[in-house]
Each structure stands twice: as structure tokens, then as C-alpha cells.
Amino acid sequence: SLKWTRAQLNGGRLTRQRRKASAWNAFVRAKLNRANETRGPGERYRLPAYISAHYAELQQTYARLSESEKKKLRLGIDDLRAMRVNIVRSNPKALLKDVNSTFNTMEKEVFISEATCSWVCIIGEESSRSATQRLPLSKLVSLSRKNIQDGLDNILQKNRLASKKIKMNYENYEKNIVEVYAVAING
Known part of the structure; x- marks a missing residue:
């Protein structure tokens, strides 16, 4: 610990x-x-x-x-x-665990911030379009899903979490996306 x-x-x-x-x-x-x-x-x-x-x-x-x-x-x-200088004892294995846990936490924070940024970009694009023209609800849903899928693919590819494209699963989102890849959509 x-x-x-x-x-x-x-x-x-x-x-x-x-x-x-x-x-x-x-x-x-x-x-x-x-x-x-x-x-x-x-x-x-x-x-x-x-x-x-x-x-x-x-x-x-x-x-x-x-x-x-x-x-x-x-x-x-x-x-x-x-x-007097205090001599610090080192335990290489414990030190390695501490450093690794710190880097894992940093990676997750970067991950979450990228997901949040892409979500904000998606919302921003859709709000600017809807101000100029009205689209049917089905078209808006498909555009949102496409943008979410693109954001998920970008994050997974940037962080090398998956070698292939992962399809966004809206029914089992927690189990299939969050728990497996540690990616959460905020917003």
C-alpha cells in the first residue's frame, strides 16, 4: 500500500x-x-x-x-x-508499485478529460447546426451516435487500448465499455 x-x-x-x-x-x-x-x-x-x-x-x-x-x-x-541528513531506505518493488499506480492514475485522468472534450465538441457541433436548420429526431440520434462512436474510436486508438474498432454498446454500456476499457462518457 x-x-x-x-x-x-x-x-x-x-x-x-x-x-x-x-x-x-x-x-x-x-x-x-x-x-x-x-x-x-x-x-x-x-x-x-x-x-x-x-x-x-x-x-x-x-x-x-x-x-x-x-x-x-x-x-x-x-x-x-x-x-544531519536522513538516509532514505529504498524498497525497489514497493517503489515500482507506487510509480506504476501514479502513472495509471494519470493515464485515466487524461483519458477522462479527452472523453469529456470530445463530448463537448459533439454537443457544440450539434447545437450550431440546430440553430441554422431543423433536423428530424432520427437524424439527430444517428448523428449523435456517429459522433460518440468516432470519439470512442479516437480515444481507444490514441491510448492503444484496442487494436480494432469497438462498437458502442448502448444497452450494456457499463459492462462492455466502462469496465473493459475504462472509458466513461461524461455529460
Whole structure:
């Protein structure tokens, strides 16, 4: 589904809902970075080992911080979060389904707009003729059916939905035209 695909690509709820930055986390991160500056690549502290080794010292130092210093630490974390680039995971099959469904929807919209345009053209031609001359009802019905058939043929040929001409079926229109070829006449 589209919801599942978006969750896979964007990492789900975790990327959308962030918690407020913790001053304690920012403080410990800064202390750990300072402690690791002088150490070599193989000798650096890992976070759990550093906290367990220096827990009492970290708590005492953190307790002495003022609210403004804690706020400054939180803002520093917020800046880091803003600069961080979220890596998007890709699921090729789900992405392909999403793209295909989008294109299918676009094709159907184009289809419907072309059918509507041809119907408006048919109505426009008939209204201009009837203003100048009166035709019998049977002639008007046959002209309307001919114009509808021509419009249906044009749409089917443009979109390559049928290789042969399809006869308009007025009795079973929904079943034979709309459901099979996804073409609907509006108006």
C-alpha cells in the first residue's frame, strides 16, 4: 500500500516524531568527545564504558550546570539534528508499485478529460447546426451516435487500448465499455 511504502522510504514514525533534545545526552556527548580527542583510533572510549567509568564525576558536573548552559547544550543538539541528513531506505518493488499506480492514475485522468472534450465538441457541433436548420429526431440520434462512436474510436486508438474498432454498446454500456476499457462518457 502507499502508506506502507512511504513508511519504508521515510523510516516510519521515528523520522516524523522527534523527542525534545536532552541536555544530559548533549553534556555526555561533549564530555566523551573531549576525552576521545587525545586518544588514538583503537583506544577511544565507547559511550557505555565511558559512562560507567566516570558516572559520579559526570553527575556532579551536570548538577552544577545552570539552566542557560543546559539550554545551550540542547540548542547545540538541535543544530546537529538539523544538519544531519536522513538516509532514505529504498524498497525497489514497493517503489515500482507506487510509480506504476501514479502513472495509471494519470493515464485515466487524461483519458477522462479527452472523453469529456470530445463530448463537448459533439454537443457544440450539434447545437450550431440546430440553430441554422431543423433536423428530424432520427437524424439527430444517428448523428449523435456517429459522433460518440468516432470519439470512442479516437480515444481507444490514441491510448492503444484496442487494436480494432469497438462498437458502442448502448444497452450494456457499463459492462462492455466502462469496465473493459475504462472509458466513461461524461455529460
